[in-house]
Structures are given as C-alpha cells and as structure tokens.
Amino acid sequence: MRTGPNPHALTSLDALERAGLTDAADRVALEAVAAEFRVRVSPAMAEVASAGVRGQFVPDVRELQVRPEEMVDPIGDGTHAPVPGLTHRYPDRAILHATKTCEVYCRFCFRRETVGDGGPLGAAEFDRVVAYLRATPAVREVIFTGGDPLVLSARRLGTMLDRLEALGTLEVVRFHTRIPVVAPEMVTERLVAVLDRALPVWMVVHVNHPDEITEAAGAALRGLSRAGVPLLSQTVLLRGVNAETGILEALFRGLIRHRVKPYYLHHPDLAKGTGHFRVTLAEGQALMAALRGRLTGIAQPTYVLDIPGGHGKVPVGPGYLRAEGDHWVVTDPQGRAHVYRDL
Numbered sequence: 001m002r003t004g005p006n007p008h009a010l011t012s013l014d015a016l017e018r019a020g021l022t023d024a025a026d027r028v029a030l031e032a033v034a035a036e037f038r039v040r041v042s043p044a045m046a047e048v049a050s051a052g053v054r055g056q057f058v059p060d061v062r063e064l065q066v067r068p069e070e071m072v073d074p075i076g077d078g079t080h081a082p083v084p085g086l087t088h089r090y091p092d093r094a095i096l097h098a099t100k101t102c103e104v105y106c107r108f109c110f111r112r113e114t115v116g117d118g119g120p121l122g123a124a125e126f127d128r129v130v131a132y133l134r135a136t137p138a139v140r141e142v143i144f145t146g147g148d149p150l151v152l153s154a155r156r157l158g159t160m161l162d163r164l165e166a167l168g169t170l171e172v173v174r175f176h177t178r179i180p181v182v183a184p185e186m187v188t189e190r191l192v193a194v195l196d197r198a199l200p201v202w203m204v205v206h207v208n209h210p211d212e213i214t215e216a217a218g219a220a221l222r223g224l225s226r227a228g229v230p231l232l233s234q235t236v237l238l239r240g241v242n243a244e245t246g247i248l249e250a251l252f253r254g255l256i257r258h259r260v261k262p263y264y265l266h267h268p269d270l271a272k273g274t275g276h277f278r279v280t281l282a283e284g285q286a287l288m289a290a291l292r293g294r295l296t297g298i299a300q301p302t303y304v305l306d307i308p309g310g311h312g313k314v315p316v317g318p319g320y321l322r323a324e325g326d327h328w329v330v331t332d333p334q335g336r337a338h339v340y341r342d343l
Contacts, residue, residue, distance in 0.1 A: 006103065006183060010041040013059075019046050021058050033059040037112050037273065040105045042182045050211035052241045057104050063273035071308060072113045074269040079310035083128040085121045089312060093141035096129060097121060098149040098160070103183040108238060108277045110269035110306075115147050120156065130163055137169040143176060150179035150186060158194040165199040173199055176234070178206045181213065184220035192227045204232045204263060208242050210250040213258065221258045232263035235301065237284050238277045245290045252291070252299040262301035267316060270308050281305070285318040292318075293333035 013030055016022040021041065022030060041057045048054070073079075080089040087095040099120040109115060121129070133139055142164055149157070164170055175195075179186050180203075195201045203224060207213065225231055233255050237243055242251065252262045265288070268278045288303045303317040320331045328340045 006043060006185075008043050009103065010043075010046055011039055013039070016041070016058065021046065021054060026061065029061040029064075030059050033061060033063050037063060037107070038105045038115065040102065042103045044184060044214065044216065045104055045182050045212070048211055048214065050209065052209040052247065053211050055241050056106055056108070056208060056238070058107070060107060060276070062276040063107060065275060066272050067275045070270045070272045070275065072272065073310075074110050074271050074306070074308050083125070083132050085125045086129045086132060088132075088136070088139065089310060091138055093143060094133070094136075094139045095143045095145050096149075097146060098144050098157075099147040099152055101151050102146065102148040103151055103179060103186070106178075108236060108268060108271065108274045110271045111147075112271055112273075120152055126160065126163075130167070133164070133169070134167055140169065140171040141174060142170060143174045145176045148177050148179055149175055150177045150191070154188065154190040154194045157191070161194065161197065161199070161201075165197065170199060172202060174202045174204060176204045176206065180205050180220040180224065181207045181217045184214070184216040187220035187223055189223075192223055192229075195224070195229050196227045200230075202230045202232065204234050205260060206234050206236075207251070207255070208235050208238060210247065210254045213251075213254045218258050221260060225259045231258075231260040233260050233301070234264040234266060235262070236266045236268055236277075237279055237287070237303075238268060239279050240277065243279050243283065243287065245287055245294075248287060248291060249295055252295060252301070256296070256299045262299055264313075265301040265303045266313075267303070267305040269306055281316055285316070289318040289333075289335075 010016050010019055013022060013027060013034055016039070017024055037059070039059055045053060045057055080087050082088050085097050100115055100118045102115055105112070105115060133142070161173065164173060221231060235242065235251065242248055255262055267281060267284055268274060284303055291300065302315050304313045305316045306313040322329050328342065330338045330340045332338060
C-alpha cells in the first residue's frame with residue numbers, strides 16, 4: 001500500500017483541464033488564482049462528479065476578490081506560538097503543526113497562505129516542542145494538525161507519538177485530518193497500528209459534503225473505528241457547498257452511519273479570497289435551528305465561530321432561552337414559545 005503523497009494528484013491547471021475540472025476559456029484568470037494560492041486535488045476527489053465536492057478544491061476566479069476584513073492569519077496561529085510548530089491558545093491543550101503539506105488544498109482554508117510552504121516539522125523544531133511540553137505540564141492534550149498530519153509516514157508519526165507518550169503528562173492526542181475522506185488509500189494497516197496505543201488517540205475528520213463519503217472513505221473510517229480510534233468530524237459551513245438544510249442533514253446522517261460523531265460546524269473564517277463561500281451568522285443559526293427539529297441529537301454538531309485574532313472559538317448556535325420578567329421563555333424545535341420558571 002502507498003504511504004506517501006499520491007504522485008497522481010492534480011497540481012496544475014493543465015491537469016485540471018485534462019480531467020475536465022476547469023475550462024480552457026478560464027485559463028488566463030485561473031492562472032492568476034493558481035499563482036496566489038496552491039492547487040492540489042487528490043485522485044479520489046477528482047473522481048467525484050459533484051458540484052459540492054469540486055467547489056471545495058477547484059480554483060475559482062472569485063478568490064482574487066480580497067475583502068478588507070480578510071486576513072492572512074484569521075485565527076491567530078502566530079499570536080500564540082511559544083516555539084515554532086506549536087500554538088498554545090488554551091491552558092490544557094496545544095496545536096502541533098506537524099507538516100505544512102496536504103493531499104488537497106481547500107479553496108476556503110484559513111491557512112491557505114502557509115500550507116504547502118515547506119514540509120514536515122524538522123527534528124530540531126520537534127525537540128523544542130517536546131521541551132516546551134515537558135516544561136508545561138498543564139498541557140494535557142496535543143492536537144496534530146498542519147497541513148494534514150496523516151500525510152506523514154507511519155514511521156515518523158510513530159516516533160513523534162512515542163516521544164509525546166513518554167512525557168507522561170498527556171491524557172489524549174488528537175488528529176485533525178482530511179485523509180480518510182480525500183485519500184482513503186493512505187489509511188493503511190501500518191498507520192492504524194501506530195495509532196492503536198496506550199495514550200488515547202482521537203481523530204477529527206474534516207468533511208463538508210455527503211458525496212465525500214465514498215465507499216473507500218467508509219472502509220477507511222471502519223478500519224480506524226475497529227482499531228479503537230474514536231472518530232469525530234468537523235465541517236465548514238460554505239455557501240455553494242453545504243449551506244442547505246438537506247445537504248447538512250445528509251452529511252451528518254452519513255457520518256453517524258460510519259460511527260463518526262459530528263463535532264463542530266465552523267462558521268467560515270476570514271481567510272483571504274474566501275468571501276464567496278461565507279454565509280451570515282444569522283443564516284447559520286437558522287440552519288442549525290432547522291436541523292434541531294429533524295435530526296437526532298447524536299448527529300448535531302456545535303456551531304462555532306473562531307474569533308478573528310486568535311481569541312478562541314465560541315458556540316454561536318441559535319438561542320432557545322430568553323429572560324422575561326420573573327421567568328424564562330423557551331422556544332421548542334418547532335418554534336413555539338413556552339414559559340419556564342426555575343425558582
């Protein structure tokens with residue numbers, strides 16, 4: 001089984017045209033987009049003939065429209081970096097930027113300015129990360145991200161996990177990845193074996209549209225869950241991709257069928273050139289309210305906003321309570337109001 005990056009990924013406008021994903025008539029405009037933001041579509045995703053999938057990966061001339069509020073680092077990774085490769089924003093957990101490489105480059109990515117700009121975290125940099133974590137025992141959880149950490153070899157990941165496990169202060173390691181969906185062939189038996197260890201490993205799979213859950217993706221997810229890796233998902237709410245009640249319902253139902261608990265629905269970040277993807281907070285709240293009445297609780301993610309500037313993420317879902325005099329008014333999933341007294 002292949003363990004490295006797929007050499008057949010589409011990484012140029014020529015390759016996208018040959019695959020029928022772009023039109024030669026748009027070539028000049030798209031060249032300007034590709035010069036600004038990297039292009040990479042995995043073979044698995046190139047084969048999915050779905051507008052909701054292709055819209056996430058195929059360059060669009062609207063990406064050149066940069067709005068005043070958009071930022072290079074919208075969630076403030078650099079603001080909370082005590083050592084290179086580590087973001088420590090919350091007291092009990094830290095983000096490890098294990099690599100800057102991905103198997104796909106999403107057109108809405110909040111790290112689109114830096115992904116692909118270099119490869120894995122170097123040995124000396126990882127030494128500094130381990131030293132920082134040893135000196136900061138309040139960190140109980142390390143979150144592997146990137147890029148996509150699962151583009152790294154099982155051997156390299158195993159070595160990194162061994163060193164983190166040896167610290168004796170961590171309670172859990174978490175991976176944020178797109179690999180089980182966009183490149184399921186990379187979820188090998190060797191990788192699964194590396195993740196099956198005494199230090200609990202959780203995985204958050206990034207998936208935005210039900211058509212991404214192919215038969216091969218389902219097999220990869222089953223392999224991970226059978227190895228005891230708890231699976232969660234994160235989804236970005238995207239205009240033109242999934243900002244419809246029916247699409248989100250199908251996605252979340254599909255995830256729980258594969259033993260993946262929907263975890264976060266992210267309001268889109270203020271990344272450069274992504275305005276055409278963004279919805280309003282009110283639209284997102286309305287979608288979540290509609291799902292509350294038609295979707296089982298275990299399939300309900302938390303709708304969150306990552307506050308620009310590195311101030312952390314907060315739930316921004318619809319409100320069901322309001323104070324009124326000496327009582328509360330509670331709104332049920334059908335929109336009806338009820339009086340509730342708690343004293």
